[in-house]
Amino acid sequence: MQGLLLLIFAKYQHLPFIQILSTKSTPTGLFGYWGNKGGVNIFLKFYGYYVSIINCHLPPHMANNDQRLEHFDRILEMQNFEAQDIPNILDHDLVLWFGDMNFRIEDFGLHFVRESIKNQCYSDLWEKDQLSIAKRHDPLLREFQEGPLLFPPTYKFDKNSNNYDTSEKKRKPAWTDRILWRLKRQPQATIHTPTLSAPHFTLFLRSYVSHMLYSISDHKPVTSTFDLELKPLVSAPLITLLPESLCTEESDLLISYSLTADFLSSPWDWIGLYKVGLRHINDYVSYVWVRDNQVSFSDGLNQVYIDISDIPETEDQFLLFYYSNNLHSVVGISKPFKIQPRSFLAEGPLDEAQPQI
Template sequence: MKSAACLRRPSTPKVSVLSIHVVTWNVASAAPTVDLSDLLQLNSQDLNLDIYIIGLQEMNSGIISLLSDAAFEDPWSTLFMDVLSRLHFVKVSQVRMQGLLLLVFAKYQHLPFIQIISTKSIPTGFYGYWGNKGGVNICLKLYGYYVSIINCHLPPHMSNNDQRLEHFDRILESQTFEGSDVPNILDHDLILWFGDMNFRIEDFGLLFVQECITKQYYQELWEKDQLRIAKRRDPLLREFQEGPLLFPPTYKFDRHSNNYDTSEKKRKPAWTDRILWRLKRQPQTSPLVSRLPSSYFSLTLKSYVSHMTYSISDHKPVTGTFNLELNPRMSVPLITMMPECLWTMENDMLISYTSTPEFLSSPWDWIGLYKDVL
């Protein structure tokens, strides 16, 4: 009797889904006197977020403000921390360059699987010596995948489109990382790039643009949007994706209103505030193979909107909510903490820890204790 081979279906790797909320807002030096509920989607009953990524531009960067923020937490960071800490989020990292601020918050359960690789500031103002324009970057490993996050503020005005594209390239080229184990940014699994990019709407006159906005004929304006035009011409920029612009242009408004610029300058509205992303090219699998590749990593845009209720600035904030599906490359925390004994007020509190071989240690490593909010 012939023996029959036992056929087994290949096991499908377990996929985790992380919900990520990205915020970009040019606050125009305004103080944080707002309710963040709408901006952070706190009232969405079916939204269970895992990570917040928040980028601000044009924070108050006067000398007195910078000196105060160097000694104490800046008011915007404090406000975001006060709100998100009550929801079991911890500030993982932040970087500031003058008016640019980038914050990353994550839920407690994800902390053992996040490793900060670097934070960086790239000034492009005044021939690269001044940080009023440029970008700030946080590079991290998330469940074993490289993720680069960039918040930028590019040069303004209609005529400076070439300069904007030059600064975009300069920020990207400046993303070098110490250590041979960290790949080039273009080999990172995900780049999230957002901020006040200052791209404008070409050719069309003010009245035509205003009429299209009133009638919500946004598609009429897309063809003359400088960023969309540049993406058609530039192969690298074309690799960055963006959701459809189904919301009104976010610049320029009279403060404390939803009216576009009524000053003497009457600046033409534009989608200056944008959120882009780029995924590393995935190897193509055979159509006969139904299981996911072991390095499965996919990003899906769920929402891309502006928030018209905020009027303290001449810009409206923009948010993007994403689902990140991944097959975790690590299932064991990088660091495991082990209390030596029961902690009491009367005795010294001792703790030991072990790290995995994948953990890239540094003299800058630190251990943080976080309050468990019940």
């Protein structure tokens, strides 16, 4: 209840095309100082498209609907950046917005709501859902889409059960936990100003469900699955690590890489050696600062070394990541490879037909 958490997971092959532009938090609890209410945001570029992901927790209780809408607008307003080269959030190609929004079901009494849920008759409840009502009247909220609410209201349950609130308060069930998205509007063609062919960027909802098996909270978790179809605006990474040029000399692993002309390197850039299956950027086996361990460089081609004497001999496959300090992102990844046992390397050269280390 004292904060919000937002995590993003990605398959490693996408990492060179994901740039974390900024993260931001907007506390709205207790006069704007406490983080039990508010929003957290991650701005990123994904294959050249601007994407904003927001997790929020809005004010509770039936009577605070106006306050919820006010906090929604405040979070949206505070996510914009004036001094940085990041477009207005409403100019992002995709905004994903989810969390405990705390919208309630108006007018109907507790008995009617529970009977409707028991009989899976949700359509009457949709009409009185506060978020659905707000979307019909608020031009900005109307631009956010949501999947159909075909699952029971996710609040409020007795803990460790599937029973709605049996306490003295007997809170009325509601769909408090929601997942919304907004795609950037494309300019409409007219007779005088025909629209240019817009890049292909489309989101399809595959599922929107709650999970009744989880009972550690008084809420039931909600998940959505999407298919995102896009035409990449960026198709080549900023750094290309060349696995065919990798070789070992004594206890050093020599790494060759090339960089694009517009890539701005930093003395704090580094290359990490990872086992395939890593879960975090800090899961490296070893790493090296690219400036400190540079061996040679020429037109766009550089070479550094990593000391592998302390790396245990294993049959695992490895990857190399190039991390840019300026962009706070991985900008290059090698193909998977194996490190040959050093005892084998001491016996003789590798078969040239097998470009392994």
